[in-house]
Amino acid sequence: MNACVWCGRRLSGVVTVSQLWRWGPLVKTDVCQDCQTRLTPISSQHCPQCGRQQTDETVCHDCQRWAGQPLVNHALYVYDAAMKAYMQQYKFQGDYALRRVLQEPLRLALARESYDILVPIPVDQATWQQRGFNQVTGWLQTQPFQQALLVQATHKDQPQSAKDRAARLRTQQPFTLALNAADILRDQRVLLLDDVYTTGRTLRHAAEQIYLGGAKAVTSLTLAR
Amino acid sequence: MTNDEAFFGRQLPFQTAPAPDLTATPALKAMGSRLQCQRCGHWLGPQDQLANQAWYCRQCLQLGRLTSQHKLYTIPEPNQLPKLPDGGLTWQGELSAQQQVAAQSVLAHVQSQTNHLLWAVTGAGKTEIVYPALVWALSQGWRVAWTSPRVDVCLELAPRLQAAFANVAQTVLYGDQPQPYQYCPLTICTTHQLLRFQAAFDLIVVDEVDAFPLATSPMLKRAVDHAQKPTGCHLLLTATPGEGLQRRVARKELAVTYVPLRYHGHLLPQIDLQIAWRWREKLRHGHLPVRLIRQLRAYCQAGQRFLLFVPHVADLPLVDRALHLAGITGGVTVHAADEARQEKVQAMRDRRVAFLVTTTILERGVTFPNVAVVILGGDDPVFSTAALVQIAGRVGRSAQFPTGDVTCYCHSYARRVRLARGMIARLNLQGRRQGGRP
Numbered sequence: 001m002n003a004c005v006w007c008g009r010r011l012s013g014v015v016t017v018s019q020l021w022r023w024g025p026l027v028k029t030d031v032c033q034d035c036q037t038r039l040t041p042i043s044s045q046h047c048p049q050c051g052r053q054q055t056d057e058t059v060c061h062d063c064q065r066w067a068g069q070p071l072v073n074h075a076l077y078v079y080d081a082a083m084k085a086y087m088q089q090y091k092f093q094g095d096y097a098l099r100r101v102l103q104e105p106l107r108l109a110l111a112r113e114s115y116d117i118l119v120p121i122p123v124d125q126a127t128w129q130q131r132g133f134n135q136v137t138g139w140l141q142t143q144p145f146q147q148a149l150l151v152q153a154t155h156k157d158q159p160q161s162a163k164d165r166a167a168r169l170r171t172q173q174p175f176t177l178a179l180n181a182a183d184i185l186r187d188q189r190v191l192l193l194d195d196v197y198t199t200g201r202t203l204r205h206a207a208e209q210i211y212l213g214g215a216k217a218v219t220s221l222t223l224a225r
Numbered sequence: 226m227t228n229d230e231a232f233f234g235r236q237l238p239f240q241t242a243p244a245p246d247l248t249a250t251p252a253l254k255a256m257g258s259r260l261q262c263q264r265c266g267h268w269l270g271p272q273d274q275l276a277n278q279a280w281y282c283r284q285c286l287q288l289g290r291l292t293s294q295h296k297l298y299t300i301p302e303p304n305q306l307p308k309l310p311d312g313g314l315t316w317q318g319e320l321s322a323q324q325q326v327a328a329q330s331v332l333a334h335v336q337s338q339t340n341h342l343l344w345a346v347t348g349a350g351k352t353e354i355v356y357p358a359l360v361w362a363l364s365q366g367w368r369v370a371w372t373s374p375r376v377d378v379c380l381e382l383a384p385r386l387q388a389a390f391a392n393v394a395q396t397v398l399y400g401d402q403p404q405p406y407q408y409c410p411l412t413i414c415t416t417h418q419l420l421r422f423q424a425a426f427d428l429i430v431v432d433e434v435d436a437f438p439l440a441t442s443p444m445l446k447r448a449v450d451h452a453q454k455p456t457g458c459h460l461l462l463t464a465t466p467g468e469g470l471q472r473r474v475a476r477k478e479l480a481v482t483y484v485p486l487r488y489h490g491h492l493l494p495q496i497d498l499q500i501a502w503r504w505r506e507k508l509r510h511g512h513l514p515v516r517l518i519r520q521l522r523a524y525c526q527a528g529q530r531f532l533l534f535v536p537h538v539a540d541l542p543l544v545d546r547a548l549h550l551a552g553i554t555g556g557v558t559v560h561a562a563d564e565a566r567q568e569k570v571q572a573m574r575d576r577r578v579a580f581l582v583t584t585t586i587l588e589r590g591v592t593f594p595n596v597a598v599v600i601l602g603g604d605d606p607v608f609s610t611a612a613l614v615q616i617a618g619r620v621g622r623s624a625q626f627p628t629g630d631v632t633c634y635c636h637s638y639a640r641r642v643r644l645a646r647g648m649i650a651r652l653n654l655q656g657r658r659q660g661g662r663p
């Protein structure tokens with residue numbers, strides 16, 4: 001494969017000086033230079049609670065309105081037109097190969113997080129059947145993770161994006177704990193992993209269950225905010 | 226529409242059979258050790274697999290993902306179509322003598338079911354030239370597709386054909402179009418949409434066959450062949466055939482009808498070449514070639530409206546600023562992703578602006594009466610030979626103003642510019658033989 005997995009153009013295969021300088025093993029990339037810069041990384045100026053890109057580092061309006069227990073989320077990229085186009089092709093058209101675009105950035109981001117157990121947000125059975133993959137675990141390579149959460153079917157029948165904010169916030173708890181979850185989670189620091197942080201409702205539902213399972217701390221990481 | 230009709234000559238994917246008695250083939254077929262998509266012909270790579278172990282085709286993803294769990298269902302085309310005595314034609318117009326000669330030739334090739342190229346210069350009225358052949362085909366109860374790689378061509382064509390053939394049921398198919406599919410004698414669609422058909426059409430008219438992306442896409446070429454019945458034929462329409470098509474014509478593999486004259490009987494304007502040494506470096510420093518400035522100033526003073534083509538969107542602000550500095554004002558810039566594109570083009574039509582500075586988006590379709598055309602950087606690779614001939618064809622479209630200037634500024638005499646001038650010269654040679662006026 002010497003074509004960019006996203007845009008399909010041929011990869012030049014040129015080794016840059018900085019790659020040689022680092023003297024590490026050459027990372028085989030599937031993504032061209034243009035596509036690597038298509039997404040907008042979130043800078044250090046973001047909301048300390050939800051990770052949203054903004055012009056300062058104060059708690060954002062949405063997080064201030066949130067009454068319940070706070071959940072600290074980190075996010076990699078701004079949920080802009082390019083990220084929406086990526087998600088459209090990856091999640092909704094089901095182009096599983098596009099997982100490779102974000103595997104490497106996610107690997108680097110996970111290395112910066114401190115946690116004991118990684119728990120990806122699951123997809124329900126119907127989605128799994130139809131999509132053929134879980135978009136979140138697709139981004140993981142060799143990182144160990146625990147499928148500690150189960151999700152009731154019909155949860156994502158109506159896509160989150162089709163609901164307004166109020167409807168999303170009203171959503172009932174969709175998650176339950178897997179059978180062995182309590183053994184795995186007890187006194188652990190858990191990192192939840194999801195694709196997009198929109199209202200944070202899904203992640204808070206998940207965090208609630210993880211705490212019930214005995215975890216001592218829960219934080220989350222999303223690819224987009 | 227009965228349920229069966231939805232499957233006539235189509236290939237529709239389902240994971241479970243939608244009805245009994247349908248012919249089905251696996252969507253991805255094992256050929257030796259590899260899988261081939263039966264819709265688009267793509268050979269799957271070793272990594273094109275989902276987490277649930279199913280394989281999927283990445284190439285035709287936009288039409289809905291095909292996996293190894295799908296089958297394609299079809300009913301062989303039965304031609305359950307009316308045989309309209311007059312082909313359903315309601316068009317009242319008349320063909321010129323020259324158009325009639327070409328129309329007869331096209332008709333003869335369609336009647337003998339042979340593939341054919343109609344090479345008609347821009348402004349020849351190629352759509353109308355096809356009408357007699359279309360009338361005949363529809364009167365035989367043939368199923369016909371009129372397709373173009375470009376959705377804007379389809380959208381412009383559909384109402385024209387609807388008006389000209391008011392008694393013929395038509396269905397229009399393109400990417401995100403709202404109407405549901407209907408089984409009709411005449412299907413107007415983007416070439417992508419032909420991937421949903423299998424041995425359906427007796428005649429496929431391929432409009433703007435040289436346009437992107439058909440010219441460079443084996444998938445779309447296959448789509449035309451695949452949607453055509455084994456007994457069927459296709460008619461290719463273009464003003465500017467690519468080198469591949471020209472070679473097939475030269476080798477007599479493909480029959481051709483030339484229409485070297487525009488409908489008003491005048492020759493194509495030749496491209497006047499002006500060498501502008503290192504124009505790009507100069508533009509970077511905010512300067513335009515002196516001769517170009519002089520020419521555009523003269524146009525402005527004479528009230529001559531013009532189109533100035535530049536290679537890239539990024540060149541537009543630079544050129545705009547340089548024109549301003551030179552005191553050439555009253556125009557606007559426009560490009561493909563410009564949100565005000567339609568309004569700006571309309572403003573030019575309404576004579577509210579004196580000129581447009583644009584990229585290659587206006588090379589086809591858009592016509593303004595009495596404009597001059599200037600190309601800055603015609604040697605840039607974005608200007609293919611076809612694009613240059615199409616751009617030159619923006620001049621002299623109306624019978625009232627059948628002539629005009631086309632000037633091309635280049636750093637060097639690039640091959641594509643030479644080929645474009647050669648193509649115009651050859652067409653004009655033939656045009657002169659048919660009595661064309663300069």
Ligand SMILES: [Zn+2]
Binds near residue numbers: 008031035
């Ligand atoms: Zn790329």
Ligand SMILES: [Zn+2]
Binds near residue numbers: 049050059062
């Ligand atoms: Zn926040």
Ligand SMILES: [Zn+2]
Binds near residue numbers: 262265283285
């Ligand atoms: Zn395919």
